[in-house]
Amino acid sequence: MMLxxxxxxxxxxxxxxxxxxxxxxxxxxxxxxAEHTVVACNPLSAGPGDRVVIAHGAAARHALKLPGxxxxxxxxxxxxxxxx
Amino acid sequence: MMLxxxxxxxxxxxxxxxxxxxxxxxxxxxxxxAEHTVVACNPLSAGPGDRVVIAHGAAARHALKLPGxxxxxxxxxxxxxxxx
Amino acid sequence: MMLxxxxxxxxxxxxxxxxxxxxxxxxxxxxxxAEHTVVACNPLSAGPGDRVVIAHGAAARHALKLPGxxxxxxxxxxxxxxxx
Amino acid sequence: MMLxxxxxxxxxxxxxxxxxxxxxxxxxxxxxxAEHTVVACNPLSAGPGDRVVIAHGAAARHALKLPGxxxxxxxxxxxxxxxx
Amino acid sequence: MMLxxxxxxxxxxxxxxxxxxxxxxxxxxxxxxAEHTVVACNPLSAGPGDRVVIAHGAAARHALKLPGxxxxxxxxxxxxxxxx
Numbered sequence: 001m002m003l004x005x006x007x008x009x010x011x012x013x014x015x016x017x018x019x020x021x022x023x024x025x026x027x028x029x030x031x032x033x034a035e036h037t038v039v040a041c042n043p044l045s046a047g048p049g050d051r052v053v054i055a056h057g058a059a060a061r062h063a064l065k066l067p068g069x070x071x072x073x074x075x076x077x078x079x080x081x082x083x084x
Numbered sequence: 085m086m087l088x089x090x091x092x093x094x095x096x097x098x099x100x101x102x103x104x105x106x107x108x109x110x111x112x113x114x115x116x117x118a119e120h121t122v123v124a125c126n127p128l129s130a131g132p133g134d135r136v137v138i139a140h141g142a143a144a145r146h147a148l149k150l151p152g153x154x155x156x157x158x159x160x161x162x163x164x165x166x167x168x
Numbered sequence: 169m170m171l172x173x174x175x176x177x178x179x180x181x182x183x184x185x186x187x188x189x190x191x192x193x194x195x196x197x198x199x200x201x202a203e204h205t206v207v208a209c210n211p212l213s214a215g216p217g218d219r220v221v222i223a224h225g226a227a228a229r230h231a232l233k234l235p236g237x238x239x240x241x242x243x244x245x246x247x248x249x250x251x252x
Numbered sequence: 253m254m255l256x257x258x259x260x261x262x263x264x265x266x267x268x269x270x271x272x273x274x275x276x277x278x279x280x281x282x283x284x285x286a287e288h289t290v291v292a293c294n295p296l297s298a299g300p301g302d303r304v305v306i307a308h309g310a311a312a313r314h315a316l317k318l319p320g321x322x323x324x325x326x327x328x329x330x331x332x333x334x335x336x
Numbered sequence: 337m338m339l340x341x342x343x344x345x346x347x348x349x350x351x352x353x354x355x356x357x358x359x360x361x362x363x364x365x366x367x368x369x370a371e372h373t374v375v376a377c378n379p380l381s382a383g384p385g386d387r388v389v390i391a392h393g394a395a396a397r398h399a400l401k402l403p404g405x406x407x408x409x410x411x412x413x414x415x416x417x418x419x420x
Contacts, residue, residue: 001192001206001207001208002206010137010161011164012161012162012163012164014161014162015128015137015160015161015162016127016128016158016160016161018146024161030204031115031116031199031202034115034116034118034202036114036116037086037087038086039085044182053178053192053207055238055239056240057141057142057225057240059225059228059237059238059240060240062186062236062237062238063184063186069143069146070139070143070144070158070160071085071139072085072140072141072143074184077182078180078181078182078183079178079180080180094255094331096305097330097332098329099296099330100296100328100329102314102315103328103329108253108305108329110255118286120283121255122253122254123253123254123255141309142310144311152314153314154307154311154312154314154315154326155253155311156253156307156308156309156311169360169376169409170373170374171362171375199367199370199372200367200369200370202370211352212350221348221351221360221375223406223408225393225408227393227396227397227405227406228406230354230404230405230406231352231354231406242352242406244355245346245352245355245360246350247346247347248347248348248349262413262415263415263416264389264413265416267380267413267414268379268399268410268413270398271413276413278339283367283368285368286368287368288366288367288368289338290337290338291337291389292337309395312395320398321395322391322398322410322412324391324394324396325337
């Protein structure tokens with residue numbers, strides 16, 4: 001899984017049907033000196049600035065119990081602020 | 085999922101059968117200081133300059149309801165222009 | 169699989185149900201001049217400073233015998249200190 | 253999927269059985285300022301210098317109708333020379 | 337698939353059960369100016385300095401006929417020394 005910081009939401013009126021009702025968040029993931037942005041489903045309602053753990057692939061769909069969804073990244077944990 | 089910008093289409097007369105009828109777009113994805121190009125199926129008809137969300141792997145095939153297709157990336161959302 | 173060094177644990181009270189009971193560790197993986205952090209389940213109880221091997225995707229779930237879990241990375245081996 | 257340029261073939265007498273009869277090509281993929289090489293099966297007989305589209309994972313096996321093969325990358329389209 | 341050079345073995349007494357009996361090798365893969373190390377199962381007995389092709393994900397398990405193993409990378413071919 002990946003560690004990242006929630007940077008905001010992604011608003012998209014035009015989306016594939018299986019994304020219906022899903023909140024999408026932008027999560028900035030540090031990779032060495034660079035950073036990249038992952039778009040993930042947010043079933044745990046993580047907010048901007050939250051440190052989160054993201055799962056990719058089938059694991060992302062397992063987290064939502066949506067095996068047939070067009071989703072490959074989901075926030076699966078919010079890191080406790082003071083213990084990491 | 086990944087965020088990127090549609091940069092154009094990919095024309096390919098010679099292609100594997102399961103790509104028949106699919107429009108392929110080039111999507112430029114920022115990864116830190118670098119960029120890379122992803123080729124994705126475009127069921128939502130995103131156009132050049134559109135900011136889009138791409139799903140990879142089985143999720144890409146779920147978006148097209150083509151579980152057996154030789155496809156590993158699909159545009160699954162077009163980002164609303166003024167809200168992101 | 170990837171080689172990395174355990175850097176600590178990830179404490180997360182708010183997590184997806186299928187992570188219940190799993191210890192999550194931060195593993196620093198060297199990729200050329202850069203490094204990046206992977207969060208992995210730790211069934212072998214690797215400790216800080218241990219060199220470990222991480223498996224990703226379905227392999228990570230196989231290691232835990234949890235095919236439906238929202239997990240995509242697991243520590244699957246601890247490298248012997250003096251033989252690598 | 254990825255865009256790349258065929259750079260040559262890979263000759264390997266010692267190979268896993270499910271690769272029997274497969275032609276392997278080296279495809280150079282640009283990723284920002286860097287490049288990396290992908291080895292892919294070549295069912296469309298792309299030649300050196302051809303711009304191609306590569307699919308990864310299960311999609312690569314779908315392209316060959318070999319669901320159980322030890323293959324994770326396949327050329328699935330040859331980009332038309334003058335239209336991209 | 338990826339091209340790399342075998343750099344040595346990985347000795348790990350503490351390992352997940354499904355790795356039992358597997359030889360693990362460190363394979364250095366060039367990615368542009370950087371390099372990274374992949375740990376892979378070695379059913380073809382590639383030795384240090386051998387140029388090899390690695391398959392990832394389910395393909396790695398197909399190569400070993402171990403669909404349920406906690407393995408995500410396997411050496412699937414040894415490049416002929418003088419023809420590549």
